[in-house]
Amino acid sequence: MKSAFERWKSKSYALTVPLRVVALEGSVPPVWIREFLKSQGKRVRFRPEFRRSLKDIFHELSDPLKKEKINPKSAAAADLVTLGDSWLNFGISKGLIEPIEAAEDQDWFRGLSDKWKDWSDLWRPELAGKISMVDSPREIVGAVLKCMGASYNTTNIDSQVVGGKHAVLQQLELLVQQVRLFDSQQYLKAFRAGDVWVAVGWSSDVLPAAKTMTKVSVIVPKSGASLWADFWAIPTTSRLVTDQIGGRVRGPSPLMEQWIEFCLQPERALPFKEEIIAGASPLSLKPSVEEPQERSSKGRPKLETNLVANIPPAEILSKCELLEPLSDDALSDYQWLMRNLQKPSQSIMNRLRFSISSAVATFRSRMQSKAV
Template structure:
């Protein structure tokens, strides 16, 4: 109730707008930081990105060397028989199905699985069923714990989670799949607190602070991108898109082992970045395909995967058939 701005992930922004939890940023067109980023030029600005990144795959180099396994390079590697039961993954519905679509050479934002995916919906169903057998744990809270203690050799998650954890471990490599991955962004948004009646001290009842635009300006200053370039903060500054060539920075801790990764200053190489995608809202046709998919996937008796399938149906607003 007291906050003038809050941080929200881009995948939740549409939900927050529909539920009236955030309000438009007024006079955005008058600010230096504003850039046209929406297809609708008359649309409102609802959030200001302050960092972004991608979904990555991390694997234990020591285990791969011990068992003479080839390094992870792309999504299709998750389906390798020797990695069955050795993978943990976030349980985000769009990321799970998205990995399946990428493995089949399609897009995260596929509108019609039957016409846009080689082999149609049956191919998606078959690949998803195989992925279930490969992944030991679908859990956005504990997937890195499982990876850290060695229960699994491979993990799939957001770079903001994975990179800091990987730096605390040894013999770990982190890669953005060469066929592209999903992009995420953290945004500043203004909570619609004035619609809530409250007499609590600190409650914001007179609209957002007139200083919020100064806060946005501050966050988007060139100097604020330095922690990203020094890899102190995981992710990348939005300013990277204007000046993608990373600076050559002096290594202040040369004794610290360098993480093996194809990320450069938190960003995928240009040839991979151009294949990456932000997740767009699902079309009605895509929701129908997801519903068809969920109705034909056999849910295990209990366990985390069953919860994931239930969550996918819930997120899509579908009535569960399980």
Template sequence: MSLLSPPLPIPILHSSTHHYSTLRLVNLQKSPSLHFHRNLKLYIGASAVPLHRSSANFPASGEVLRRIAASAVLFLSLGSTLFAFRAVASTHVPPSDPCVTQLQEQESQGTRVGKSENVEDIDNEELQAAFEKWKSKTYALTVPLRVVSLSNSFPPVWLKDFLRSQGKRVKLRSEFRQSLQDIFHELCIPLQKGKINPKSALAADVVTLGDTWLSHAIEKRLIEPMDGLEDQDWFENLNEKWKVYLRRSDDGKLDASGRIWAAPYRWGSIVIAYKKSEFQKRKMAPIEDWADLWRPELAGKIAMVDSPREIVGAVLKYMGASYNTIDMSEVAGGKEAVQQNLASLVKQVRLFDSRHYLKAFGVGDVWVAVGWSNDVIPAVKRLSNIAVVVPKSGASLWAECWAIPAASRIATDQIGGRVRGPSPVVHQWIEFCLQAERFKDDVVPGASPNTLGSSVKVSEALTRGRPKLETNLIAGVPPSDILAKCELIEPLPEKTLSEYRWLINSVQKPESSLADRLRNRISSLAHSLLCKVQSKDA
């Protein structure tokens, strides 16, 4: 340490009192002179002891040497005292200087802050790692979707494609029912009993509903309105016919200002299929329109669906009227003419049965089948020498829609099923089903709702290598000139429905005898067995 540096306090321990005094060396005058000892004062405590005399009384040289020796001894004593202080300081804490204490506290605080920041960084890293691990689990954000639909209304590949488009977060369950009536029945039972079964169609997120069942479902409050569909792109792209048809009042009637209760995902028309081989063998003209069903040579050779709207509708189209005629008296000839033509048609038709009419057609009991295109087309593709036509005067259009069951009407604490609201991915499912590519592979009986009112072209790749079906349908859609004459079946007022019931009851076919039913059954079985034998021989 230089003696020319600023004053340095040196604590000195007194063993007798165990307190400290301060020894401070003060440089009073900076000088390079060898007589530096004259510029020093010794401070003990608060007092100062001068180590020099006045320059006027400067001593002799011998005295100078003596004082130098004394100074050397003094410095040696100071050195030993300093070492003693260091030894004692390890067990005794000296009084703290305010400046020194403040500096130490700042250093200590800085160390603690640094350690705290390090710990916080470590905690944040661990928390982030834990969150990433949790987020990667497949069940972290799983969204359920339960779909109850009509059997064969869409191919299984739709399920795979939808899951691929939504990722692994969606848990999709798909169930099928044999008929639209079965689905409607499942929707009714829980509301009648006031108890919901998690396995019923009412507990599903979305169900298939036929267009003719739509008004009944709305009136009975079996389904909920689909709010927000007007803002969806797929809805804006629909033909205006769909937008008018889907808007309903709370009692199920068409209402231009009503809400949307369902979304169509496929549609088609009523068609007439006939066996060309039988017609050619007997040199009969092919079927082109409704009037051909009244030809005498076809008596007892026709099978037809048992829907009153389709049966009476065929009569109305034959008479040049609309399927949706409200007042029968406005038809040419009035209600009596409608009744007479209906009676004539009933004599022509051998079987009215929506479930078995195609079986009778397949085994050859009848030559003509009148039914919905989604039933007829898949069935006749397995047969040969069959032609399928949409009557040129127009036909009825059918549609199958997605609807949301009104499960939230029933208060329940039961766990399972959709009892608290539909799945948040219902709209994604509907939009997926309406994409044009869903119908490109010709695996779905029916057409995309987007094709209603637009021209349709058949890809050559779809028909290459397949047996050609003689039909005027284009990709499941009637030709544009015929489509313009086709109609969606609208709900009728109660007065018109009562007229329908009167017409049907007035021409009700009497029950056939047991012998007749057995004869028909045996004939069908024999013909089926003959076809199997012929196929084996071939």
């Protein structure tokens, strides 16, 4: 027995610590992966995976609760997942994600900005039929609310907007008459082709496209724009009976906190500031006095914009709003607007109506038998 014990002690075992994250495609700069591995040493088994859309990640989180079993390769088996702000309230209310234990005690949490705890041009007569826009009701109705001096995050239109829902509907109908195309996939294609003169969309789409074009400006309205974010979240798996959840058996990887803190280090903002990848670090929401820098534009036209390192100047940033989940009252208001919107093109109304309810309908259809 003593001899066997000595042989056992003489064996060397490789101790590795796993961390599996599932993120939106294109949201994590490749240099982050290399630098994180370098910072953590050889014992880290880091497995980043990517999905084409946030909807794909959300479906992977909700499927196991419907099927009562989990696929080790799904997002639900990851230590951390990217979850967009529009899906956050559903993820929380249906128990798809769990809180980060003792987050308030972590340095990365204490360092976050408080942000995290002129649209009227679109109505100009000469732009009638010359605008393309994403078919997101949060952006469409949000532009109307912002133009009327209200907030993107209005929780009850009748009590918070002058004139209530009927006034908002009137402005919305005028905007719809101005817009030639509502299509989140094709709005920039129409702009490139010259079919429209103005494209209203997300910076992650607009900035890369605009850099390849001439005589194009990217402008954030002086009255402010929407700020949207993707979050790292922990999938809830405690209700599932399984003996393998990715690389973990007793909860999330102990490297989870290191990854989040790594993502929020000031150095991580460099790929965004150098415009290698569209977007910005949460740390960039703190007002900056940084001036635009001349960058090498060899082979590419210079882009005119009021953005500085993908961030609006301080006076505009202070008027921008981080999108919050829609309250039940706000969701009801949006659905009322879509039902009462009048426009000769029925397809536009159908797309808008579908878009506002797609997240709710998709989730409810998958979770109806498992609602908690």
